[in-house]
Each structure stands twice: as C-alpha cells, then as structure tokens.
Amino acid sequence: NTVLEKLLQRRSLQLCDQQLNFQNSADGQKMLNFRKSLPAFKERDALLKVISENQVVVVSGETGCGKTTQLPQYILESEVEACRGAGCSIICTQPRRISAISVSERVAAERGEAIGESVGYKVRLEGVKGRDTRLLFCTTGILLRRLLVDRDLTGVSHVIVDEIHERGMNEDFLLVVLKDLLPRRPNLRLILMSATLNAELFSSYFGGAPMIHIPGFTYPVRSHFLEDILEMTRYRLTKYNQIDDYGVDKKWKMEKQALSKKKSQLASAVEGSLEAANYTDYSSSTQDSLSCWNPDSIGFNLIEQVLCHIVKNERPGAILVFMTGWDDINSLKEQLQTNPLFGDKSKILLLACHGSMASSEQRLIFDKPYEGIRKIVLATNMAETSITINDVVFVVDCGKAKETSYDALNNTPCLLPNWISKAAARQRRGRAGRVQPGECYHLYPRCVFENFDDYQLPELLRTPLQSLCLQIKSLQLGSISDFLSRALQAPDPLAVQNAIDYLKIIGALDEQENLTVLGRHLSMLPVEPKLGKMLILGAIFNCLDPVLTVVAGLSSRDPFLMPFDRKDLAEGAKAQFVARGYSDHLAVIRAYEGWKEAERHRSGHEYCWRNFLSGQTLKGIDSLRKQFFALLKDSGLIGDDAESYNKWSNDEHLTRAIICSGLFPGICSVVNKEKSILLKTVEDGPVLLCMNSANAQESKIPYPWLVFNEKMKVNSVFLRDSTAVSDSVLLLFGGKTSRGGLDGHVKMLDGYLEFFMKSALADMYMTLKEELNDLVLT
Numbered sequence: 001n002t003v004l005e006k007l008l009q010r011r012s013l014q015l016c017d018q019q020l021n022f023q024n025s026a027d028g029q030k031m032l033n034f035r036k037s038l039p040a041f042k043e044r045d046a047l048l049k050v051i052s053e054n055q056v057v058v059v060s061g062e063t064g065c066g067k068t069t070q071l072p073q074y075i076l077e078s079e080v081e082a083c084r085g086a087g088c089s090i091i092c093t094q095p096r097r098i099s100a101i102s103v104s105e106r107v108a109a110e111r112g113e114a115i116g117e118s119v120g121y122k123v124r125l126e127g128v129k130g131r132d133t134r135l136l137f138c139t140t141g142i143l144l145r146r147l148l149v150d151r152d153l154t155g156v157s158h159v160i161v162d163e164i165h166e167r168g169m170n171e172d173f174l175l176v177v178l179k180d181l182l183p184r185r186p187n188l189r190l191i192l193m194s195a196t197l198n199a200e201l202f203s204s205y206f207g208g209a210p211m212i213h214i215p216g217f218t219y220p221v222r223s224h225f226l227e228d229i230l231e232m233t234r235y236r237l238t239k240y241n242q243i244d245d246y247g248v249d250k251k252w253k254m255e256k257q258a259l260s261k262k263k264s265q266l267a268s269a270v271e272g273s274l275e276a277a278n279y280t281d282y283s284s285s286t287q288d289s290l291s292c293w294n295p296d297s298i299g300f301n302l303i304e305q306v307l308c309h310i311v312k313n314e315r316p317g318a319i320l321v322f323m324t325g326w327d328d329i330n331s332l333k334e335q336l337q338t339n340p341l342f343g344d345k346s347k348i349l350l351l352a353c354h355g356s357m358a359s360s361e362q363r364l365i366f367d368k369p370y371e372g373i374r375k376i377v378l379a380t381n382m383a384e385t386s387i388t389i390n391d392v393v394f395v396v397d398c399g400k401a402k403e404t405s406y407d408a409l410n411n412t413p414c415l416l417p418n419w420i421s422k423a424a425a426r427q428r429r430g431r432a433g434r435v436q437p438g439e440c441y442h443l444y445p446r447c448v449f450e451n452f453d454d455y456q457l458p459e460l461l462r463t464p465l466q467s468l469c470l471q472i473k474s475l476q477l478g479s480i481s482d483f484l485s486r487a488l489q490a491p492d493p494l495a496v497q498n499a500i501d502y503l504k505i506i507g508a509l510d511e512q513e514n515l516t517v518l519g520r521h522l523s524m525l526p527v528e529p530k531l532g533k534m535l536i537l538g539a540i541f542n543c544l545d546p547v548l549t550v551v552a553g554l555s556s557r558d559p560f561l562m563p564f565d566r567k568d569l570a571e572g573a574k575a576q577f578v579a580r581g582y583s584d585h586l587a588v589i590r591a592y593e594g595w596k597e598a599e600r601h602r603s604g605h606e607y608c609w610r611n612f613l614s615g616q617t618l619k620g621i622d623s624l625r626k627q628f629f630a631l632l633k634d635s636g637l638i639g640d641d642a643e644s645y646n647k648w649s650n651d652e653h654l655t656r657a658i659i660c661s662g663l664f665p666g667i668c669s670v671v672n673k674e675k676s677i678l679l680k681t682v683e684d685g686p687v688l689l690c691m692n693s694a695n696a697q698e699s700k701i702p703y704p705w706l707v708f709n710e711k712m713k714v715n716s717v718f719l720r721d722s723t724a725v726s727d728s729v730l731l732l733f734g735g736k737t738s739r740g741g742l743d744g745h746v747k748m749l750d751g752y753l754e755f756f757m758k759s760a761l762a763d764m765y766m767t768l769k770e771e772l773n774d775l776v777l778t
C-alpha cells in the first residue's frame with residue numbers, strides 16, 4: 001500500500017510539474033489571466049472550502065461566469081496540490097452530448113493539454129479518456145449507465161451535476177439515485193450547479209445543503225419585441241406569413257387543438273394589450289401587420305427580414321437564432337442560402353447547431369470567423385445555457401422550443417413546439433451580452449412574453465415515464481412507484497401506473513414488475529420502448545434495413561407532401577408506394593428506398609420533386625437511421641457484419657410483423673362492409689382513418705387488424721398511421737400478454753380468431769413465442 005501511495009504521489013507531482021510548465025509559457029499566462037478574470041475565480045477558495053466541509057453543495061451563477069469550465073478544475077487543482085491528485089476522480093455530467101464534448105475540450109485547452117490527458121469526456125458512442133484522466137465530462141445518461149454496473153461509484157471522489165435548473169428527466173432521476181447513495185459513500189462529494197436562482201429547491205431536497213452564488217457580469221442587452229421589429233424592418237405580416245407556418249406541423253389538427261387553448265389565451269392577450277397600448281398612435285401599418293400575427297406561426301420570411309436588417313444596418317458581431325428543431329433549421333438554412341445577401345461565403349458564415357449533428361460539425365460554431373465575415377448560428381434551445389458562443393452580439397428568439405408533453409389521462413405523448421418560459425426568454429436574451437452590449441429580437445409581442453410561465457415544467461412531469469421505469473428496474477432501485485414518489489417533484493401516480501401497465505403489456509415487465517429479458521435489452525437502448533422493441537426484433541430477425549427506416553420514420557415528419565393545389569397529382573404519386581401494402585409504414589420504406597437508389601445516381605432531388613416527397617425529411621430519416629444503427633451496435637445487439645442483418649430485409653410480411661410488435665397494443669379491428677370499412681378499438685369503439693393514411697384510400701382491407709402508432713381525437717377518433725396485420729402475426733408478435741390484450745378484441749371478432757384463441761394451437765404459439773424470445777434474447 002505504501003508503495004502504491006508513493007507511486008500515486010509521484011504521478012501527482014508529475015501532473016503538477018506539467019501544469020507549472022504550461023503556466024509559465026506565454027500561452028499559459030494568457031490563459032491563466034483569462035481564467036482569473038472570470039467571476040468564479042473570486043469565489044475559488046470559498047467554493048473549495050465549502051466543498052471540503054460538506055457532502056452536498058449547490059452552486060449557482062449567471063451563464064458564462066465559469067461554473068462548468070472552472071469549478072471542476074479548481075477541485076482537480078486543489079486535489080493535485082494536496083498530492084491526492086492521482087487518486088481523485090471527478091465526474092461532471094452534462095445534459096447534452098455536445099456540451100460534454102465542447103466543455104472537455106475547452107478545459108483541456110485551458111490546461112495546455114490534449115484531450116485525454118487529465119481531462120476526458122464520454123458520451124454515447126464516443127469518448128476520449130486516458131490513464132491519467134481525473135476529470136471526466138459525460139452525459140447524465142452515461143453516469144446512469146455506469147451506475148448500472150457500479151452502484152456505489154467506487155473510486156469516484158466528486159460528482160458534479162451541471163445545469164440542474166433545466167430539470168431534465170435524467171437529472172431529476174439521477175438526483176434520487178445519488179441521494180440514496182450518499183449515506184453509503186460518506187467520502188463522495190456531490191456538487192449541483194445551476195444557472196438561475198432556484199437553488200433553494202435543490203438545497204432543501206438535500207436536507208439544507210449550503211448554497212453558494214457566484215455573482216456575474218454581463219453587458220446590457222436591449223430587447224426588441226415584435227411591434228418594435230415590424231416598425232424597424234418595415235416588414236408587414238400578411239396572410240402569406242401564416243401559410244409559411246413556423247414550428248407547427250399544420251397537417252395535424254390534434255396538435256393544433258392541444259395548442260389552441262394556450263393560443264386563444266395568447267390571442268386575447270395580444271388583442272387586449274394592443275387596445276390598451278392604443279396602437280392607433282403608432283403607424284397603422286404596424287397595427288395591420290400585428291393583427292395578422294398568428295401566435296402559432298412565425299414566418300421564416302420574418303426571420304429572414306430581421307437577419308437582413310442586422311446584416312445591413314447593424315454593427316459587426318455574430319448572430320444567434322433560436323429555432324425549435326432540426327428540420328426548421330435546415331429549411332431556413334436552405335431558404336437563406338438562396339438569398340444573395342446570405343449566400344455570399346466571403347461575407348457570411350452560416351452554421352447550424354443542434355443535438356443530432358456530428359460533434360466535429362458542432363465545433364465549428366465556436367470558432368471566430370475572419371474579419372469582415374459575419375457568423376450566423378441557427379440553433380435549438382441547446383445554445384440557451386449549456387454552450388457559450390462568445391462573439392454573439394445579436395440574438396433572434398422565435399419564442400418557442402420543442403418540448404415533450406404528456407397528458408396522463410389520454411396517455412398520449414407528443415413532441416410539440418411550445419412557448420418557452422420567461423426564464424428561458426431571459427436566458428436567450430442574455431446570450432447577446434457576453435462580449436459587448438447586445439440586441440435581442442423577440443419575434444412575438446411584448447404582451448405575449450408577459451404571459452409566459454415563469455419556469456418550464458420539469459420534464460418528469462410532462463413526459464411518459466416508460467423508459468424511466470425500465471431504468472429504475474434495471475438499476476434495481478425497488479418499486480417504481482416508491483422510487484418516483486421520492487423525486488424532487490413526484491410525477492402523477494396515474495402517469496406512473498400507465499407506464500407500468502404499458503410495460504407489462506409489451507412484455508418488458510412481468511406481472512410482479514420484474515424486468516423481463518426483453519425489458520433488460522430495452523433498458524439499454526436510449527429510445528422509446530416501442531421503437532427499441534422494433535429495433536431489437538429487426539436485428540434478431542435479420543430484417544434490419546426496413547425496420548431502421550420505420551423507426552426513423554416514426555421519429556420524423558411524414559415525407560409525403562400534399563400541397564393542396566396539386567393534391568391529385570401528389571396522391572397519384574403516393575399511390576405507387578402504397579400499392580397493396582396496406583401500410584403507411586411500408587409506404588415510407590418504399591419511398592425511402594427509391595430515394596436512396598436515386599441518390600446513388602445523383603438524382604435524389606429530381607426523384608423527390610417527381611414524387612412529391614420532402615428531400616429534407618428523407619435526409620433526416622437517413623441520418624436517424626445511422627444513429628439507430630450505431631445504438632444497436634453499441635449495445636452489442638449487432639456485430640460488425642451488417643450484411644447478415646439484412647438477410648430477410650426484402651420480406652414485407654416479416655417487416656409487417658415487426659411493426660406489429662412495436663405498435664402493439666395500438667390495435668384496431670377491421671370489418672369490411674359492402675360500401676365501407678368498419679374500424680373499432682377496444683377503448684374508443686368506432687374509429688376513422690386520417691385522410692392522408694395509405695389505408696384511407698382502400699375500399700377493402702384484406703386483413704383483420706390494423707396496428708397504429710398514433711391516434712388523435714378531433715370529433716371522432718382518427719388513426720394517423722397504420723399497418724394491416726393478420727391474426728397469426730398479431731398473436732405471435734403482439735405483446736407478451738397479447739392474449740390478455742386480445743381477449744377484449746376477441747369479443748368483437750367472429751369466427752376464426754375466437755376459435756383460434758381457444759384452440760390448443762394458440763397455446764402452442766404462445767409457448768413457441770416465449771421460447772423464441774428467450775432463445776434470441778438471452
């Protein structure tokens with residue numbers, strides 16, 4: 001032991017030496033001075049003292065004050081100084097991949113090291129970590145995965161959970177786990193870091209843990225709301241802007257309905273305050289324009305106008321545009337590139353920044369462009385707190401962010417653009433004041449801002465809990481309900497019960513709430529269970545390619561375009577993909593494969609144009625497919641030989657069966673009548689198909705069942721997408737308890753299936769199926 005200690009001490013000294021060498025160099029001096037100029041530096045000693053004396057500490061401070069990059073380094077430095085350096089192990093979690101990577105690179109650079117020396121990172125599918133790595137930045141998901149194999153975090157000296165104010169589901173979950181762990185690991189230090197000031201909530205959750213606030217400095221930022229912007233840019237909102245919807249997928253009325261309550265509140269707020277502000281005093285054009293403003297649509301054209309205004313009239317400085325998602329960012333980027341003002345690469349550097357891009361691409365956004373080039377970054381809300389682009393002077397804020405929301409009563413999850421909170425709007429504005437006074441353009445009226453919620457609801461309270469429940473089980477944290485009731489803000493027990501019931505139905509949990517083999521595999525894939533189940537079966541049945549497309553398609557918009565002035569032509573084009581498939585999902589596979597083939601001959605664009613397909617969406621599907629493939633590989637479900645996983649990829653029956661396995665229990669019965677088709681679900685009775693569904697065009701569906709991914713209630717219940725399946729497929733590929741699930745349906749069904757269910761054959765099938773599951777999954 002003493003030999004080991006000596007060795008460790010020597011490593012520590014080496015680490016010290018290396019640092020001293022760097023700090024004495026010119027670059028090192030410059031860096032050191034920069035670091036000392038950050039607000040966090042003044043609190044360095046106080047921070048270290050509190051951390052050494054308390055097991056849990058809550059640290060808050062303005063974005064950019066140096067929490068993420070400095071605090072972990074202070075701890076590392078003080079441990080090294082105390083000659084414990086080689087023994088310490090600091091883990092700092094980040095909610096997103098890109099921040100884990102960029103922060104670790106920054107910290108390594110500040111220390112004059114390459115990444116992988118004392119500082120490393122680990123995110124899903126990527127990581128750099130060396131023998132001497134003492135400070136590891138990772139995503140929250142990675143730490144949760146480590147807890148799977150190492151419940152006590154053996155050897156870890158400090159856990160820093162960053163950005164807790166975001167209240168992401170993983171972070172809230174991790175806090176419960178850590179709270180349970182702390183008594184078992186008295187030497188473990190836990191530091192919680194948050195941007196805004198809800199530190200009390202976290203402190204009281206950890207029995208009154210001490211709080212430290214780092215006072216910060218940002219330059220003032222001027223806010224311009226829509227009314228100011230319209231005047232400034234002399235831009236008129238017209239009916240055209242409403243067609244050019246931003247952020248809302250118009251096709252789906254249900255989504256509109258979900259928004260309509262909030263929208264009508266906002267609309268009346270707009271009217272009210274327009275009256276109150278007596279807008280007749282202002283130019284009437286502003287008033288006309290504002291009255292055309294549609295709360296759930298902001299035109300790309302308006303954004304383009306604002307950008308033009310800044311580029312033409314304002315001082316130099318980067319522009320950061322907050323948008324809601326990947327597709328919108330890409331569409332706007334394409335639109336801007338056709339404008340000569342933005343297409344000129346010698347004047348404008350146009351970049352995108354969102355979670356699903358490669359990290360090498362993401363890094364570009366930090367670089368400062370050459371003199372005379374203006375950087376424009378189109379970003380999702382990722383750029384709100386976790387990453388700091390220093391040279392931003394102008395912020396354009398669309399006022400929305402995509403958030404998952406979940407209604408426990410209807411048991412339907414949705415990912416919708418929603419109004420952000422006041423806290424988020426302030427945060428976005430603050431991004432403009434990092435290096436000099438800035439300007440923020442909010443693309444909504446001031447009165448709408450005043451109607452925003454103060455804070456966003458924590459994710460745990462607004463998303464389905466299925467994946468989380470699997471995690472709880474795989475970490476062996478006991479009863480799901482008990483565990484979740486101990487969260488910072490416990491979710492609705494009904495939502496918890498729904499999730500547990502669902503997991504039992506799909507066969508991920510058994511009746512005693514134990515993880516099944518399938519459940520264990522699902523818990524290792526960071527996707528919704530229904531998607532995970534399809535991916536797993538796609539891999540097992542060597543039918544991977546089409547399944548990857550289905551899963552990617554379910555996570556994207558519909559690639560089929562239906563412009564209403566050319567609806568007949570569009571429907572005609574779609575019909576060739578639909579032909580005899582009786583499935584929206586198979587239609588997407590066929591369209592995607594056609595496009596892929598066309599791309600190989602460089603005619604993808606023409607193919608899309610001819611077939612009324614969205615090239616943008618197909619590209620999105622393509623990139624998602626790659627991600628899902630990488631996930632399967634990472635979790636060991638497939639090996640290197642990709643070919644063999646496609647042995648049965650041309651078998652549409654098998655694909656149909658795997659779709660069924662994922663979408664179950666979303667199922668409805670089909671009865672073909674003389675002139676119509678009668679569809680029924682157990683919960684809703686008669687249901688209808690969405691106009692755009694492939695099956696809506698059929699006069700007869702030669703299958704007894706449809707499985708569907710989503711239904712929506714407008715006046716009647718509509719199925720948005722569906723795939724027809726046979727009895728045997730449903731029996732074999734429905735959930736593990738598909739018998740129970742089917743019993744309800746059997747009542748509505750005549751003849752065959754009733755007989756089938758009662759026959760010995762059914763039992764045989766069930767046994768066969770379970771054996772099959774166990775065989776392939778263990």
Ligand code: ADP
Nearest residue numbers: 062063064065066067068069070106366388390
């Ligand atoms: P916080 O976590 O408190 O929001 P950070 O520690 O992320 O603050 O950043 C502190 C400062 O370090 C920022 O104000 C910024 O000036 C600088 N910084 C952070 N990341 C980078 C980077 N990748 N490149 C250059 N400077 C950076």
Ligand code: MG
Nearest residue numbers: 067068385386
């Ligand atoms: Mg930070």
